[in-house]
Amino acid sequence: MDLKKTSTVLGLAVGSALALSAMPAEAATVEFGNNGILFDEDTTIDFEFLQSQGKFQSELFIVEAANPTDPVFTLFTENEPFDDTSPDFIGTCPTSVTVPGSSSCTNWFTFEANVEYSLALFSGENTPAGTNGYVYSTDALNNPAGQQAFVFDGVVLPPYTGPGDISADPALGKVTIGFDDKGNANDADYQDFIVTAMVTESVPEPATLAGLGLVAGSLTLIRRRQANKKS
Template sequence: MYLKTTSTLLGLAVGSALTLSAMPAKAATVEFGNNGILFDEDTTIEFDFIRSQGLFQSTLFVVEAANPTDMSNPLFVENAPFDDTSPDFIGTCPTSVTVPGSSSCTNEFTFKADVEYSLALFSGENNPAGTDGFVYSTDALNTPANRQAFVFDGVVLPPYTGPGEGSSDPLLGKVTIAFDDKGAGNDGDFQDFIITAMEKESIPEPATLVGLGLVAGSLTLIRRRQR
């Protein structure tokens, strides 16, 4: 009888372990930077607003590269061009910048697998020179095509010590994306709108937790039986 029970419990443990091993692997970043944003699995990224600087009242969106002026996915909006009491036209959250319709400084977006995206900074009626109000994190979408955002590993704030990176990986840690809105004649200061991005920590599904409990409990009973 002990042998039968042990075999049953061992089967449960092995079955649960196999189920857990069959779960999808961690998503891989195909691209996150100046060549576009592209993942090979549905991936949720958490964005934090850091600060803005300048006279423009802008909104930051996630857009699909195939439809770069679609405003249906806003991340952060400047409710005022800058904080009333701040020097040098600096905007902070939640004083002048928030997630639309809330006072939050953190937003998230789920990027669909194999769909190319970009971040788009829109300055409304305060159109930066030579644009229709949009500048993009993807170089090729800008008019003319050039770099209007830099991507940095970690949390980086001005003054910058280098020109930044072309891409980074938000699945490995925080990434800073800093925009230049062309408002001062394309001055290349990359401090007009600054956010960070990082993969949102996933919460295990209930079935996964049950499986883990079965594995742990079954192995404990097996050891007791063997004694």
């Protein structure tokens, strides 16, 4: 067997596969923030509940912008308005808030490509008269239209010393979304329900899988040649 030739082929195969796997995936985020949530390819986002603050008992949904009062997915449910031992109406997971039907503090959702979404916080009868109980991360969906959520790059907990970003990219790392639920005279504190969002690790691209397949094929070829030589 020509070991020099075989090792060269194997080296090229491994090198190609590693190079392909190291190539960053093309960013899929079109918008993630106060102007809406939109991706140009199917994108899975991991959400983590951080904290709630206030006497309201809320739920956080994902909705399509075209039908904002018809939730397509429930991210987190506040089973109690706040922790019994909290001095400032703070709710934590899993004491007060969980993923529906579990004790988990994390949830995920796959956003379909080219469908505009929004996060929607529902606080039921505790909202001011004349509203439908929802506030949205998308400004245009609020009634009246305006900002009821702030987006922050990174993991940010209150107290907030200034406004957040209008948008951020969850493909680059964790993004914090803080809601104001219109309670307490719509005080715009953006700490009534706080979660983080981040694009989940993606599976290898087809090109990467092809490169890894080339490595596996090369190893198989080497074994067969060694077996033929022994026989």
